[in-house]
Amino acid sequence: MIRRYSSAGAVVTTNDLSAPSILLLDQVRGNGERQTVAPKGRLEPNEAPLQAAVREVAEETGLTRTQYGAYLGQEKYVFTDNDGSPAAKTVDWFLFTTTTTAATPARDEGFVEARWLDAPAARRAATHVEFQRILDRALAIIAWRSAGPLPFSRSLSQLVTQVATEAQAAIAEHPEAGVGLCGSAARGDFIDGWSDVDFVAWNLPATSRTATKINDIVAEASKPHGIRASLHLAGVHAGTVRSLGALHDMTMRVVRDRVGLDTAVIAGAGPTHTTTTAATNLVEDIAALHHIAVSGLSGRHDSSTQREDAARHVLSVLACAARLLVVERQPKAPLRLPEVAEALRHWPGKQLTNLLCDYDGFRRTGTLTLNQAEQLAARVPAALIEAAGNHREPRLVRGADGRLPADRHKRGT
Structure with a gap:
């Protein structure tokens, strides 16, 4: 039987788009192998990937005031566990920004140096080929925003963080339910004053008090920032807590199928099975x-x-x-x-x-x-x-x- 692990991590960049630097950590593993990686680690019980990524960055680098910027997708791989058993791991990756480069590597976890590198140097330094694909996605988002320049939205970060925290508490009675972030807010091309924010929840009946509570959380959290935000219910309870029309329904149709691609789990559990998208014309x-x-x-x-x-x-x-x-x-x-x-x-x-x-x-x-x-x-x-x-x-x-x-x-x- 294959053991399965879930982890989360982040590509951390300075928020100066004119000359961004990427944080990578040099680590010496227990077997003496040296590698250059981004901060990541396993999810704790009842912890969603976004919260895990924030926690791991803080524990491994000392950076406690990072801002959410984008979701970079999910990395999957298989490996042999320490006792020789086959294992599989998923790693959800996020893009975080920071105003400081005062990172302190966690030496008790084998990290010996924290390095801030420009894009080409970070690409060369990263040890794992699969992570380079995640890094390339982060660099593409940074480059797109640099062309504006379009600074990463602090309001979006605050909104997503607040909804994630409050939705996690609200969803506690529904262990199979989860809340995700999708659309431009997840893809990294959110623009203040122009873009909307879409949240999606699964395994929650539309008539449940929890669905109504999360809808209220989204509405209240968006008000101080002047951001238009909405909640959609996916899966067998597909529909919305309030009607948002045909355009919204088409936009959200395949969102749950894209969890791990450009829909990020920010509260509760991820979908436990692959949905079958209804036939369309x-x-x-x-x-x-x-x-x-x-x-x-x-x-x-x-x-x-x-x-x-x-x-x-x-x-x-x-x-x-x-x-x-x-x-x-x-x-x-x-x-x-x-x-x-x-x-x-x-x-x-x-x-x-x-x-x-x-x-x-x-x-x-x-x-x-x-x-x-x-x-x-x-x-x-x-x-x-x-x-x-x-x-x-x-x-x-x-x-x-x-x-x-x-x-x-x-x-x-």
């Missing part, structure tokens, strides 16, 4: 998204806030459609916008890919002007029509009003 989904986009653009928007909300919503439709296209072909594909655009680069027709690249460039400039957002949003319907037509026959045909037959996505019609 992607052309009809895109038709429905096209309808949402057209409706958003044609609505009345009297204030700048209403105009911004409309543009954000339509551009969310764009990102949702592109990710649905990618996930159908590559269920484990990375889903940051530049990665999605690259995955669709060889598709016939260029409107969708070009618009994704322009939208990504717009987001990372840090300017986010309303006129630019509206100009990008106005291009979404045409890009979706082209994407749907290139995906599968029959080709969708616009009616006299220029719209796709979006109502066809409703069952029974």
Whole structure:
């Protein structure tokens, strides 16, 4: 029988995006082997990966005021335990930032030196090949944010930390339940004033007091930071504590299947089995998204806030459609916008890919002007029509009003 272990760790970076440094630890193991690693360790009983990562960083480096930046995914490997038994381990990795380089290695655990290295040096120094993939993901997020520059959000870190702590207490009566973080807040491309935060819970009935409590936790925690945040229930209890509409449902459809990819467990237990995603008709989904986009653009928007909300919503439709296209072909594909655009680069027709690249460039400039957002949003319907037509026959045909037959996505019609 294979022994199974769960661990968590973090790639820790300084928050100076102009010259970021990565923290790695030199360790001498009991057998005399020397390795260069990032701080990580096993989960304690009833401890979620995010809390474990924070604790391990504090214990192994002395850094107690790190900030959450992103989820980097899960590493899996098999090995031979000390007594010769076969074993398997999962390690959930996070990206943390810090304002200080005053790290102190835990010498009682064999750590002999804490080194702050630039990206190339960190890549060369890391001992394990599989960890280098995690490190590369961290470096890609840092590079993307450096181009803005877009500092890591302190408000997001505080929100995620608060929800994780309070949800862990609320979920205590449901040992199989868990709460995760997904979307841009997990992928590392969250932008203050623009992005929303999505939390997801599994194995919780929508009518339970715990589900209502966690929903209230999310709502209250988001208020001081002016961040739009919501909770979704996945699995057999799929749905939301409050209705968030078709776009949100499509965005969240495969989230639970992506725990360990870009959905991070922040409270309670992770899903205990792989879900089976319900069969879908992607052309009809895109038709429905096209309808949402057209409706958003044609609505009345009297204030700048209403105009911004409309543009954000339509551009969310764009990102949702592109990710649905990618996930159908590559269920484990990375889903940051530049990665999605690259995955669709060889598709016939260029409107969708070009618009994704322009939208990504717009987001990372840090300017986010309303006129630019509206100009990008106005291009979404045409890009979706082209994407749907290139995906599968029959080709969708616009009616006299220029719209796709979006109502066809409703069952029974």
